[in-house]
Amino acid sequence: MSTLHTPAGAQPPVLELRGVTKRFGKTEIIRGVDLQVRQGERVAVIGPNGAGKSTLFNLISGRFAPTSGEILLNGRRIDGKKPFEINRMGLSRSFQITNIFPKLSVFENLRCAVLWSLGYRYTFFKFLADLDDANERAEQLLDRIGLHKKRDTLAMNLTYAEQRALEIGITIAGGAEVILLDEPTAGMSKSETRRFIDFIREVTEGKTLLTVEHDMGVVFGLADRIAVVVYGEVIAFDTPEAVKANARVQEAYLGSVLAEQQAAEAVH
Numbered sequence: 001m002s003t004l005h006t007p008a009g010a011q012p013p014v015l016e017l018r019g020v021t022k023r024f025g026k027t028e029i030i031r032g033v034d035l036q037v038r039q040g041e042r043v044a045v046i047g048p049n050g051a052g053k054s055t056l057f058n059l060i061s062g063r064f065a066p067t068s069g070e071i072l073l074n075g076r077r078i079d080g081k082k083p084f085e086i087n088r089m090g091l092s093r094s095f096q097i098t099n100i101f102p103k104l105s106v107f108e109n110l111r112c113a114v115l116w117s118l119g120y121r122y123t124f125f126k127f128l129a130d131l132d133d134a135n136e137r138a139e140q141l142l143d144r145i146g147l148h149k150k151r152d153t154l155a156m157n158l159t160y161a162e163q164r165a166l167e168i169g170i171t172i173a174g175g176a177e178v179i180l181l182d183e184p185t186a187g188m189s190k191s192e193t194r195r196f197i198d199f200i201r202e203v204t205e206g207k208t209l210l211t212v213e214h215d216m217g218v219v220f221g222l223a224d225r226i227a228v229v230v231y232g233e234v235i236a237f238d239t240p241e242a243v244k245a246n247a248r249v250q251e252a253y254l255g256s257v258l259a260e261q262q263a264a265e266a267v268h
């Protein structure tokens with residue numbers, strides 16, 4: 001079980017996991033995770049391959065139901081609910097590119113995301129009533145994600161980094177308070193990554209952010225706190241400095257990762 005550090009008098013958690021476990025067949029992949037994420041904090045989830053990071057994201061976003069334990073969003077149980085229900089309750093997750101409609105323009109992609117978040121369900125009159133509102137919100141999002149010049153470009157013709165920006169625009173379109181990003185800078189160059197970290201910081205200002213991340217540059221540049229998952233358990237959940245200095249984390253994960261990154265940087 002992980003240890004929680006919640007200062008007395010701190011705000012109640014926006015997202016909370018209590019004793020969450022997940023089994024696939026006989027194998028317990030998530031082994032009793034407790035986690036409390038505070039409003040507005042940026043949390044990076046790190047750990048070795050196969051440690052259970054994606055499974056944890058899948059549990060939080062409703063793709064899987066936990067085998068046991070509870071997950072709460074603003075004090076309300078979300079475990080066992082469907083992804084779209086959790087989304088409507090204020091948690092939005094980005095998948096790498098897959099939310100994008102390649103043959104729609106940037107603007108149309110954003111407008112679809114807004115309409116979807118408004119709960120538009122194929123009711124023609126509701127659609128018409130919502131359309132002005134959705135157009136306005138989509139225009140605002142275009143500005144926010146810096147793609148105004150690409151308003152009418154088909155999504156498939158955007159650069160990779162622009163597609164990732166659009167993806168984040170789609171993720172925040174519904175105004176969700178909690179945002180889950182899966183390796184947001186994967187596949188980007190070093191300079192693109194640096195700019196993208198600033199971009200993420202800007203567009204998620206005031207929101208609660210959880211990312212799964214392998215790139216330690218992103219982790220240490222973005223996160224207020226880091227959750228280290230090793231073999232289905234959160235072995236540390238603390239500030240970047242504290243996590244870096246944590247002997248157990250060094251031994252289980254970070255020591256080898258940082259050495260690898262330093263070696264790679266020495267070669268380039």
Ligand SMILES: Nc1ncnc2c1ncn2[C@@H]1O[C@H](COP(=O)(O)OP(=O)(O)OP(=O)(O)O)[C@@H](O)[C@H]1O
Nearest residue numbers: 024025029047048049050051052053054055056229
């Ligand atoms: N649907 C599933 N059915 C069976 N086993 C699964 C399923 N999903 C994940 N696993 C197993 O759970 C373990 C954790 O996988 P997970 O993808 O959560 O790890 P991860 O930390 O995200 O790894 P990576 O960094 O490589 O993406 C792995 O051993 C994986 O094979």
